[in-house]
Amino acid sequence: MRTDMKAVRYERYGSSEVLRIEQAERPAPGAGQVLVKVAGTTFNPVDATIREGYLKEVFPLELPHVPGIDVAGTVAETGDDVEGFAVGDAVIGFLPMNAPGAAAEYVLAPAAVLAAAPKTADPADAAALPSVALTAWEALFEYAGLAAGTGRSVLVNGASGAVGGYAVQLAARAGAVVTATSSPPHADRVRGYGAARIVDHTATTLAEAGVGTFDAVLNLVTTSPAETAELVGLVADGGVLVSTTVDAVPDPARAVRTARVFARSDANLLAELVALVDSGDLHIHIADRRPLADLPAVHAAAAEGRLPGKTVITV
């Protein structure tokens, strides 16, 4: 007989009001699975998109659904055929989008998505790394084809957000010359991440700022078709626009290609990012920390556009 656990979940798609904190059954790990005692999870914009039901074709959910695609915690139990993890190990992971998530005291994770947690980060704060840092790395090095030491120029649009902060750090570390958009409250932090130039998007457009062109443009903002086309215009001939948010029309006449990111969970890559955190080369920025019971309020704040950067949910 397994005990209950606290979880935030929803029984139907809808606004943040569908979220309830409830007692739920504590799951048992099957083959290849790890039961993680959750220390922290996060809010990601996609959590709201899934909750609203917009992605039910792509990520069909079994309702009630527990949100939370990032997990940081400790191994509580391992299922059959799990190697490399023992009870008590501190772990983090980017969980499958349509499986029960980590806004609960316990979550099941496929062992294949877990990596050892950073030793230098707070146990709950470590949840702010997996999905967004993987997105930033994959966008830069897989989709945009950035390579270390080539000195390419990169524009990060939306650099003060969760993905953007990691993208600026990783691009600068790879030797790229980074231009970043940021509102004034975050500009010093983004500059500290290695951005050579900051454009205040609340005061000017990139075109007005005369930023020139870039080998790669990383778009992390939900831009209108006209704004997206302007960003494509900022790509140098033969370059690329990579977007996490919207599709963009390429410009074959100038050999400008465009790509839309679909972030992939990757435990080996996550372990590399953890190593960068522990060596002091990648900083985890937390905008806010809220207890599990506040998750419905966090979703409501996001819907009203009042959620800056990464909010960690402590469990």
Ligand SMILES: NC(=O)c1ccc[n+]([C@@H]2O[C@H](COP(=O)([O-])OP(=O)(O)OC[C@H]3O[C@@H](n4cnc5c(N)ncnc54)[C@H](OP(=O)(O)O)[C@@H]3O)[C@@H](O)[C@H]2O)c1
């Ligand atoms: N496709 C995928 O696999 C994938 C994966 C991860 C994330 N995403 C998406 O990528 C986007 C960014 O994610 P995130 O977690 O980084 O979100 P976030 O933390 O909310 O950051 C978004 C940032 O965009 C900035 N911003 C807003 N309007 C702007 C504008 N007009 N120009 C420039 N910057 C602007 C805001 O900064 P200021 O305060 O400076 O305005 C904000 O910090 C979200 O839409 C998310 O859903 C997609």
